Amino acid sequence: MRVLVLGGTGEGRALATRLAREPGLEVTTSLAGRVADPRRPPGDVRSGGFGGVDGLAAYLIHRRVEAVVDATHPFASRMTGNAVAACGRLGVPLLVLRRPGWVAAECDDWWRVPDAVSAASAVTRLAPEGATVLLTLGRGGVAAFAGDDARHYVIRSVDPPDGALPPRRTLLAARGPFTPEAERAVFREHAVAVLVTKDSGGDATAAKLITARDAGLAVVMIDRPPLPEGARVTRSVAGAVAWVLGRSTGPSASDSPERDIARP
Numbered sequence: 001m002r003v004l005v006l007g008g009t010g011e012g013r014a015l016a017t018r019l020a021r022e023p024g025l026e027v028t029t030s031l032a033g034r035v036a037d038p039r040r041p042p043g044d045v046r047s048g049g050f051g052g053v054d055g056l057a058a059y060l061i062h063r064r065v066e067a068v069v070d071a072t073h074p075f076a077s078r079m080t081g082n083a084v085a086a087c088g089r090l091g092v093p094l095l096v097l098r099r100p101g102w103v104a105a106e107c108d109d110w111w112r113v114p115d116a117v118s119a120a121s122a123v124t125r126l127a128p129e130g131a132t133v134l135l136t137l138g139r140g141g142v143a144a145f146a147g148d149d150a151r152h153y154v155i156r157s158v159d160p161p162d163g164a165l166p167p168r169r170t171l172l173a174a175r176g177p178f179t180p181e182a183e184r185a186v187f188r189e190h191a192v193a194v195l196v197t198k199d200s201g202g203d204a205t206a207a208k209l210i211t212a213r214d215a216g217l218a219v220v221m222i223d224r225p226p227l228p229e230g231a232r233v234t235r236s237v238a239g240a241v242a243w244v245l246g247r248s249t250g251p252s253a254s255d256s257p258e259r260d261i262a263r264p
């Protein structure tokens with residue numbers, strides 16, 4: 001069975017690694033091709049956009065793909081929307097693999113906002129002028145803070161951020177996972193007063209939230225974009241493995257693993 005994994009995440013790599021051991025599966029991982037030096041999963045890897053819904057549909061037909069797992073990042077909503085549309089059009093089974101979002105503890109001072117523009121506005125209320133704000137938004141979203149010349153921004157991302165940047169800034173090139181010790185050192189060195197992040201979920205980048213909690217700092221948390229209506233979703237790599245293996249052993253077995261699949 002030919003399986004396409006839409007990747008770019010640790011879960012995508014873990015899934016491809018696990019499926020590579022299975023006889024009878026041909027697994028290709030697709031990466032967007034944006035990161036200069038991506039971590040490549042085992043097996044066949046393709047890179048670069050498909051060219052929208054039509055391009056993805058043409059790829060699925062040409063490669064005779066029989067199942068797709070969208071293991072892209074929770075904020076890669078365009079790719080997920082395209083996958084839902086193309087697979088729906090062709091009747092190719094699709095599972096979306098989404099790790100759970102982060103949950104605040106009672107003692108946390110989190111401010112949930114819908115997008116980067118609202119996050120920038122929240123920062124002006126939460127961080128006094130002259131304070132340092134740590135942005136961990138990846139490449140995108142930083143431009144929303146470009147108009148603020150009253151605060152200093154420490155901008156951490158794997159590759160340099162896109163678009164306009166705030167005038168008072170420090171760029172930190174770094175790739176997770178981050179340990180609690182390393183996060184404490186970053187917060188201390190830059191005297192971080194407020195953290196702005198996206199609700200990516202997962203363990204690899206969660207240490208900053210513990211550090212903020214221990215230091216009693218406010219966290220501006222950008223909510224995930226919603227999943228397309230009707231998408232079939234699992235929260236775990238194990239759930240995705242079970243779904244793929246179920247499909248490869250016949251249509252009746254293919255439906256049973258979906259019992260533990262949640263639709264958030």
Ligand code: NAP
Pocket residue numbers: 006007008009030031032033034047048049050051052053055056071072073075076077078079080082137138
């Ligand atoms: P996006 O806005 O949803 O996607 C923009 C376009 O990039 C898509 O329309 C598609 O181009 C192409 N694309 C995205 N993921 C692809 C994939 N796995 N394979 C082939 N083409 C892909 O996505 P994004 O937020 O820019 O993220 C790009 C990639 O980085 C994703 O694969 C995601 O898993 C990874 N990533 C994203 C974040 C984040 O915070 N957004 C964080 C960590 C990793 P076409 O329309 O031409 O097909």
